[in-house]
Each structure stands twice: as C-alpha cells, then as structure tokens.
Amino acid sequence: MSFPPPSPRSALLHFVRLxxxxxxxxxxxxxxxxxxxxxxxxxxxxxxxPVTPLDIEVWTPxxxxxxxxxxxxxxxxxxxxxxxxTFVVSTINLSPSATMLHYAQSLFEGMKAxxxxxxxxxxFRPEMxxxxxxxxxxxxxxxxxxxxxxxxxxxxxxxxxxxWIPKEPGHSLYIRPTxxxxxxxxxxxxxxxxxxxxxxxxxxPYYPQGxxxxxxxxxxxxxxxxxxxxxGYKLAANYGPCVVAQKHAANQGxxxxxxxxxxxxxxxxxxxxxLFVVIKDRGGVSExxxxxxxxxxxxxxxxxxxxxxxxxxxxxxKRLQGLPDAIKVSERPxxxxxxxxxxxxxxxxxxxxxGTAAVITxxxxxxxxxxxxxxxxxxxxxxxxxxxxxxxLVGIQTGVIKSDWNYVVAK
Ligand SMILES: Cc1ncc(COP(=O)(O)O)c(C=O)c1O
Numbered sequence: 001m002s003f004p005p006p007s008p009r010s011a012l013l014h015f016v017r018l019x020x021x022x023x024x025x026x027x028x029x030x031x032x033x034x035x036x037x038x039x040x041x042x043x044x045x046x047x048x049x050p051v052t053p054l055d056i057e058v059w060t061p062x063x064x065x066x067x068x069x070x071x072x073x074x075x076x077x078x079x080x081x082x083x084x085x086t087f088v089v090s091t092i093n094l095s096p097s098a099t100m101l102h103y104a105q106s107l108f109e110g111m112k113a114x115x116x117x118x119x120x121x122x123x124f125r126p127e128m129x130x131x132x133x134x135x136x137x138x139x140x141x142x143x144x145x146x147x148x149x150x151x152x153x154x155x156x157x158x159x160x161x162x163x164w165i166p167k168e169p170g171h172s173l174y175i176r177p178t179x180x181x182x183x184x185x186x187x188x189x190x191x192x193x194x195x196x197x198x199x200x201x202x203x204x205p206y207y208p209q210g211x212x213x214x215x216x217x218x219x220x221x222x223x224x225x226x227x228x229x230x231x232g233y234k235l236a237a238n239y240g241p242c243v244v245a246q247k248h249a250a251n252q253g254x255x256x257x258x259x260x261x262x263x264x265x266x267x268x269x270x271x272x273x274x275l276f277v278v279i280k281d282r283g284g285v286s287e288x289x290x291x292x293x294x295x296x297x298x299x300x301x302x303x304x305x306x307x308x309x310x311x312x313x314x315x316x317x318k319r320l321q322g323l324p325d326a327i328k329v330s331e332r333p334x335x336x337x338x339x340x341x342x343x344x345x346x347x348x349x350x351x352x353x354x355g356t357a358a359v360i361t362x363x364x365x366x367x368x369x370x371x372x373x374x375x376x377x378x379x380x381x382x383x384x385x386x387x388x389x390x391x392x393l394v395g396i397q398t399g400v401i402k403s404d405w406n407y408v409v410a411k
Contacts, residue, residue, distance in 0.1 A: 092197070095184035099191055105180065107235045110176060112174055115167065120399060121410040123151070125407070126407050127407075143194055159410045165202065166202050206357060213361075213362040213377045215254045216256050219245045219260060245257045267291055273355040282345075286326075290331055302359060306393070310329045320389070322388030323388050339366070350376065359397075
C-alpha cells in the first residue's frame, strides 16, 4: 500500500482495505480544500484570531484511481471471525505529534455491506452514515465532504473486496469510514491536514446461538453526555471514557451499562446502542418509546429505521404482523421512575437496544439502586415487538424483503 506524500493544505483520501488500496486522484491533485464553513465558528485557541476551516472539495468518482496491493491477504475462515478483530490492513504513517493523538480530533462511522442470496451486495441507508459523519466533522471543525462521492468510493472498495463478505447467513462486511486530523502541531485549532480512510472487516452474526438477552447496569456514577456536549456525534472522544463504566457494570455482573442522565435518571443509551422501551398504558395500549434526539443521544440509523417501520405500521403504509394493531410510537423522555412504576403494575412489555452491530438486542434486567428490574422477554429470548421489528429489518438488509433502503453496490 502506498500513500501520496502529504502536502500542506491538502487532504489525503485513502481507502485502506483488506487487500488493496483505493486512492482518490484528487489527493494527488493538491489543493482540494474549500472554504465552506463560516469563519466565525472557529477561532485559534490561543490567539483567538479567526481561523478558516477547510472542506474537502467534491471529487467525482471518475477521478478515482485504484491501486491494488501486490501482497493480498488470505481469506480467514468464517468460523474464526470475532467482531471487529479480523482487520487485515497495512499501517499508516502518523507523526507522534499529530493532533488527533493529543486532542482527539478523530471521528468515524459504522456500516455494513450485506450479500443477498442472489449475490447482490448492498449497503443499508449509507446516506445516513454520510450525513452523520459530516455532522461529526462540523462539530470537530474537520473538513466536510460530499457524502455521495464517498459512497461511490466505498462502492468501488466493496466491489473489489466482495469476496471478503462471507457467504454464510448472518455474515457481513463491517465498514468503518474514519476521519482524523494528521497535522503535526501541538495546537488546538482547526487542522491544516486530515486523513479520510475506510477500513473493513468481515463479521459473523452477533447471536450465532440464537438471541441472548443482555442485562444492563444503570450507570449513575459516570456520564456519557451532557447538554451542549458531544453525545450526539460519533466522535472517538465519546468512546474511550465509556470503558470504565462498562467495566464497572461487568464487575457487578451485568453485560452492559445503561446511561442514566441527570438527577431524574433519564434513560439515554445502552452501552453503544440506542434504546427502546415498550410500556402499556392503564387502558392496555402499548407505546413504543425512544428518548428524543436532544444532543445527548447518537442519531442511530437503526433507531431511525425502527421508528420508520413502526410509524409505517401505525399509518397503514405497511402493517407488520406481530405488532399490536394499536401501538403508539413516541420520541419522548422516559426515566427509571416510569420503568419501575410500569414494571410494578405489570405494564412493562419490552426493552431493547438498537445498532448496526447487533440490529436489535433484547434486555432482560436492569440493575438499579441495589436491586434488579426484570424485563419480560419471549421464550426464545426476544419479545414479540422486538422480534417483529428485527425480522423486518434483517429481511430488508439481506434482500429477502425489497426496500429502497438498500443501496446496491454490486450485482
Ligand atoms: C453511542 C452509540 N449509540 C447508538 C449507536 C447505534 O447507531 P447505528 O444504529 O447507526 O449503528 C451506536 C453505534 O453506532 C453508538 O456508538
């Protein structure tokens, strides 16, 4: 794998892949930054003088050049795959003083390429990942870019590497676009140089032995996000500090942690998943609730998809057998007080997490205030509402159900 030499005020755009490197020819063309972000949002941290942030210019896929590796790696056996551990990539050159290493000027996305039974390869709603990645870039004052152009580049990458998408059911290729500040300067300011790269790794099903509900420890000792903070963005800085809370939960015998916000102990996210809860009102009508996107919650692609499926059911656009005829769909705050009360009154129906990795993860108990709140799950580990939504979503992703959410990469 080779990299064009970095030049000041130029963006490096690399697609680090399993067997080859796809390099955008724009990088070689030099000045590919534009000035799109308004100047007044960025000032130099020391001098307070305005600094002009830089955007990656729109490039066209026709300007893309593909450089294949001369030493392709062996395909791993699908049985040996552990999520996120089977990367076979080359290293990148990074100065020890690169700002991303010191000031966490780093962000990423997570998406998957699925192989359908007829061999078609698709991405699931990739434009949402691109939108979120650009939002993250703006928050960090890293360069933004044309999401459609990056999707085209990912399409090229996935097509060339399609043999790395395992053929076994439930397998996929996890794709990780990443954007980091690479300029070598101990300065807290918009970076003069950034690297956008995409890595990929083949992954197996999250639940090879069937669904296994997880337990959550209600975390009140640490916070993941605060108003005005970065919880709503997919920044690297959001993840490292969460390990301690995860470890704390594990030490007490829970699989993951549940982020509880503020003195009211409002439910926000479960580990690195969005959260849904189903509660019946006293008249017996079910409500599917997820906390609102208030800046502290990551706008998950799976969260948005679950909401859309449920709302389509309610409006009659597409009824889903398995969902109650009358179900209310709400984006509203829900706290531990409401969870406990509904549990005591037998109205707590289901609670589950959503995310690209596992799609839907059922929860069977929450450790809180020294006790456990028990959440009902179906006999096979999943309640009927989450199972219906999971079946529909996975059906779409694997091509069993036709949907315009699938972006065809290769036929
Ligand atoms: C903190 C956090 N919340 C939620 C999600 C779920 O988002 P998505 O459905 O886009 O994978 C993720 C995973 O990306 C995450 O890291």
